[in-house]
Amino acid sequence: MSAVLGNIKLAFRHLLKSPFVTGVAIASLALGIGANAAIFSLIDQMLLKRLPVPAPAELVNFKAPGPNPGSQSCSNIGDCREVFSYPMFLDLQREQTVFTDIALHVGFGANISAQGRTMSADGLMVSGSYFPVLGIAPSLGRLIGPDDAKVKGDGRVAVLAYEYWRGALGADPAVVGKNIIVNGQSLEIIGVAPRGFQGTTLGLQPKLWVPVTLREQMNPGWTGFEKRRSYWAYLFARLKPGVTLEQASASINTQYSAIIQNVEVPLQQGMSDKTMAEFKAKQLVLAPGALGQSSARGEVTTPLAMLFGITLLVLLIACANISNLLLARGAARSGEMAVRLALGGSRRQLVSQLLTESLLLGVLGGLAGLGVAILTLKGISAILPQQATSTFVPHLDMTVIGFTAALAILTAVLFGLFPALHATRPDLISSIREQGGQPSGGRAAARWRTALATAQIGLALALLASAGLFTRSLANISRLDLGVKVDSVITFGVSPELNGYAPGRSHLFFQRLEDDLAATPGVASVSAAMVGLIAGNNWGNDVGVEGFPKGPDVDDNSRFNMVGPGYFATVGIPVLAGREFTRYDAIGTPKVAVVNQAFAKKFKLGANPVGKRMDQGNDSLDIEIIGLVQDAKYSDVKDEIPPLFFTPYMQDSMVGALSYYVKTTGDPKAMLPVVSRVVSGLDENLPVEQLRTMPEQIRDNVFLDRFVTLFATTFALLATLLAAIGLYGVLAYTVAQRTREIGVRMALGAGPAQVRSMVLVQVGKMILVGGAIGLVAAVVIGRVAQSLLFQMEGSNPSVLAISALVLGLVALGAGLAPAIRASRLDPVRALRYE
């Protein structure tokens, strides 16, 4: 024990002897370890963290790949293969024998009024089995149970999220039994969920849970409880003790197949034989549910793995620097080591003393790395899009701290082992005697140093190339013609229907809001849309179009939006033929639509579709197409522009929520508070949702690309800097070691240029070898990153060439100073140099 303490004391003394070098070592370790810890924290939160419920491994998620004929509505809980109809849920729940129970959950937008304020938030609608399946206990009151959600319309109760209760309601225990207004419905608060439980979906943090039997009340105008062709419910279940996933899958599929065959097959109409065969063959797929159910998980896996790889490479580069540093220091101490060995110190003791020094460096680097990690996470959360900021809280928990500690120790061994072994090599004493007391670095050490610096060049090049790929990809994205002109447009949403407005009153409200906004100084024009522009939402509908033949398996689906008067002018979409909607296209006037070019092409409407007729799937051709607009992005920046038709929202009495577009005459940012005030002036209880400028919204739409690019670029530059420092260090050390040789060469007639080129040739060789390694690594990274790249190949030759050029120049730059120093050596002194 005291030997260990002695080692630590000695290690401290040695590190403090050269505080600058030690400081640089700790700083580069801190950057490397900190970045890794930050990314690991994200990975842990998004990809590894199990649900805070008992025995999460028993949970399974349901999927049913295959045709879902009818309507589907999917969200960030899972993709459209994971949604079920409500009757199917009830059937499965009733007939299954392998689960403790099956639970249903689905998110909804909740306008919550409490203590005189209304906010818009996420809520979750759940079956009575939801909390029992999860097996969690309330922190206050009780949770929703089977008796609360029996029949539709039943169960006017709500359970609050712990964090919401603590934050917005001041942790008042008396709230249980009181009422809360959710989407205009008064519900009794029956309890508070356990602390830290925020549902089972990433990015969907419900403020409250309500029984799914209230869906018609929560989503005004929605009907779908009885429809087997309406798919919207996400299901998960808990395996009975002793039942395996395979057994459960076999068992539940017998019941599922029976329901499909006996109940659902007869309901299907107009299906081709092929689709029918697929429909009949549909199987339930059970997936492990310990992590919950989130579509985000699949989307972030590749980018996070990518970023983790990047930070690991940065750490490796930092380790290489420190390894070289310790090697140089070991050479300087070889006299001391030789004396210790000669005095009978065992090699083991010496190695453990040197490793203690590395571990100390590692621990200090790890501690500082925690600081870097928290700063990195704060930085990440600062550039996160508005919607995600509530989901992601930058913090370091025990898992991350444990990971950091393990990483620090591992890196310490990684960078410390070779130098320690080398500094205590058994032939040390004899080699020193041979050299007449002049310690030599040794060929092995020189090779190791050169190999490390070469590897650093390679890794840095790979990182530069990947940063180049992402930057290029982002440039491709930003060069895209979105088809809209929204530089000075503000957007926000209002949902009067969720505040209890009846449909007619909502429409009146929309009219007044448009009038008030239009009358506001600084506003050029105003319009609205039901589906937000480039906001990640997709609404689709099967359509009938004049002259377009229908049939089984004929794709007659089009994307769809309802917009207000002046919409196209406000968001800058050119009208190519006909006209856009006016206030006179309202209820009671003939139904009209505007289509985009992709729609006209898909449904073969020719050059001018104006005057043709269409319908929304009821075969009546009851809508007249009155305008053709130029193609513009619909849901996402990166998506192909889909066939799309627009109808006037004023012809649909059920519209109760809209996204607004306000074109300003000046700086749109300055108008944000003004817009907010105008809405409050009409109804101060109506929450203004997602208020921001359109450029911000578009940036948020490609957030992942921007994030990955920013991150990759930052770390590639860091890696390049570290590699340059490493290369400089190695060359400076080599030049110092070869001082005498350089003196000899000068005496033999080597001029300054020849001495310079001697060093630069060494750099050049390292660049060639490292560059080759780096290019291979870059191609591999490019292949992994392919799915993240937009409209380009992962092996883009110009990106590779530019990265190689940049790194070559940086490496030459790093080599230039030692080369010049070598050429300016005073030969007389150099020859006397020991």
Place this chain on the structure above:
Amino acid sequence: MTSTSQPLIRLEGIQKVFYTDEVETHALSEVHLEVQRGEYVAIAGPSGCGKTTLLSLLGLLDTPTGGEYWLDGKPVAQLSPAERARIRNLEIGFIFQAFNLIGDLTVYENVELPLTYRGMAPAERKQRVMSALEKVGMSHRVKHYPAQLSGGQQQRVAVARAVAGEPLILLADEPTGNLDSTNGEAVMHLLQELHRGGATICMVTHDSRYERHADRAIHLFDGRMVGDRALELVPA
């Protein structure tokens, strides 16, 4: 010994002062020296008297702080580092006490090095290297590395390296200092043979036994020349 032509080396009022940490070391003061073609000059004196410094000045490794230096009739005190390197390469051959072979290069490559700096064609280089190594009796060791040779052998290779380029003048700084007497004698013999072949040699030694190999001995004391006398030729 007299020479009708101009001296190969002419120093006039040479002075060398080292400034270190506010201490001035007058390593050489008022040195006047002429060396004729084909002369073999021994430079002797106690340790620290300025012998190595004088040799460095003669070899254009260093510049004097005062005085004039003509090499082969040309003033060389004010040349640029690159020009001085070129003269070192073409006109001067160095032999050091510590041999100073380059450990990463073979015997052959060590000898070839000064020729490479001249940009000489490989075929000519090879011929010169081999003939120089034959002169010193080391042509059977071309592929060896210095560490694989004895001290005496290393110094012979160093001599070969110094003469391979056929310089105007050989400068040797205590070439036997790191050798036992047998090997030391052998190296001295080698120098003498070169001298007989017409080489001009300036050799620093503090061993008076070796002075007798030279034609002329210069004595330095405290940076000043205190003696300059011709010596009898010793029979071979």
